[in-house]
Amino acid sequence: MSRVFSAPSKALLAGGYLVLDPAYSSFVTALSARMYAVTSVEEANEASVIRVESPQFESGSWEYSFRIDDSQIPLVITEKNSKRNPFAEATVHTLVNYVKPTQNYRIKVTIFSDSEYHTQDGTRLESSTNGSKKFHWHTKPIDQVPKTGLGSSAGLVTVLTTALLSIYVPNFKCNDERSLLQIHNVAQIAHCIAQKKVGSGFDVAAATYGSIVYRRFEPAIITQLVSESHLLSLEDYHRELRKVVLDTDWHFVTEKCSLPKGIRILMGDVAGGSETPKMVSQVLAWRSQKPEYSHEVWTSLNTANMALVDSLQNLKLLSESDPHAYSELISALQTYNVAQIKNLASFSVDYAARFELIINIVHSIENIRHWMRVMTRESGASIEPSEQTILLNNCNTVKGVLGGVVPGAGGYDAICLIVAASSISSIIESTKGSGESSNLDLSSINKHQFDRVSWLDLTEQQDGVLEENLEDFKGLL
Ligand SMILES: Nc1ncnc2c1ncn2[C@@H]1O[C@H](COP(=O)(O)OP(=O)(O)OP(=O)(O)O)[C@@H](O)[C@H]1O
Ligand SMILES: C[C@@](O)(CCOP(=O)(O)O)CC(=O)O
Structure with a gap:
């Protein structure tokens, strides 16, 4: 069954720089521009394949494959696009190691991003069949289109994590506390791996939880995991990831906080x-x-x-x-x-x-x-x-x-x-x-x-990850 999820963009209204230190809080609002992920899944025999499609961008297709029966080494991800997408790659890699699937699937996740994330020069507009969604199609690859600072990589990592969890976790609902914690923790790890540094993570936190007063996680949790990962077998890395994601107190704070009416x-x-x-x-x-x-x-x-x-x-x-x-x-x-x-x-x-x-x-x-x-x-x-x-x-x-x-x-x-x-x-x-x-x-x-x-045509929209209506994306897929 196909499902669609979305995650919001952000503006850090108060707490820039201070938020890098776990001693200080920040105030981040979630914005109306959102990143969407539409899933499509079928069972497969030989190997698992996860294709991430981002049709609004030239060459926006990245394919990753792995074998679930290979228990000796960390899962190998092969990309079929000459231009890599470090954020999609780190998300797929982290998620697959976190879940350690027992069944092969052919998965396609199609990403759509609202117009405000990128400049719209030289774009064409495409609408869904029912007209409720409109997206700009660019003529260049994603890494050559100027961004506007709304947190596109955090949006991508968060919504892709959510989409993949929905496939691998039975009866997955994106808005219960445990799901949100899994989404947040897996996405923070993947985002840090892709960025090659451990940032404050306020953008991933807002993409997950929406408008919040945010206090960052303890950075050592991720640095330690990442520094040891290449030494571990698949089984051990999987166990470490589960421990860090589910059984470790990250000491981060996300308190709902949004603008008053009017x-x-x-x-x-x-x-x-x-x-x-x-x-x-x-x-x-x-x-x-x-x-x-x-x-x-x-x-x-x-x-x-x-x-x-x-x-x-x-x-x-x-x-x-x-x-x-x-x-x-x-x-x-x-x-x-x-x-x-x-x-x-x-x-x-x-x-x-x-x-x-x-x-x-x-x-x-x-x-x-x-x-x-x-x-x-x-x-x-x-x-x-x-x-x-x-x-x-x-x-x-x-x-x-x-x-x-x-x-x-x-x-x-x-x-x-x-x-x-x-x-x-x-x-x-x-x-x-x-x-x-x-x-x-x-x-x-x-x-x-x-x-x-x-x-900019943006307002606060305080929700974090949401499940969307598939009908609204028909005609775009
Ligand atoms: N719609 C998308 N489809 C596929 N990949 C995307 C998409 N949006 C962002 N990405 C990934 O995120 C990268 C941009 O991340 P980068 O860290 O450079 O920006 P950012 O800090 O998130 O920027 P900004 O806050 O300005 O949006 C892209 O090169 C691509 O790898
Ligand atoms: C300076 C800093 O505190 C905020 C950066 O915010 P932005 O990417 O300019 O929205 C860095 C961080 O928190 O990772």
């Missing part, structure tokens, strides 16, 4: 690009050169990050406890920009109390940015470079904006605003330089200030 994020793509690994090494080098000062910065930034999480959670509680007051509060936001919100506290005690939760959000975003700029200045890494500072400050002048940050590692890739949902279209309109709008006060906004940013 609040949205607005992601802006900024013409530019950044080298994350270089920035990470600059930041870590500064941290080890100046342990005391950097500890102060880490602590202050962490306080600001957690204040943002707390104020969003408190707002969510208000939306549940007093929906009427909440909706009045949220609808008032479209009439204020950041400076005006901060000013509200000085109007009267009543205003200060009414807008307290919103003022807290605004202040925590400002504090996050302050400490990110200190990190920028001290480490030499362009985390919030001056161009982004100017752009974010300009965004703060637009009504309905509560603030914005450079997500993830920062740099010149993107900005992410937290805004009132009801203001989205007016924010887009007032920043695209297109001209008049009757109900907007644009007098103070020079629209050329926003020339570098193009707003």
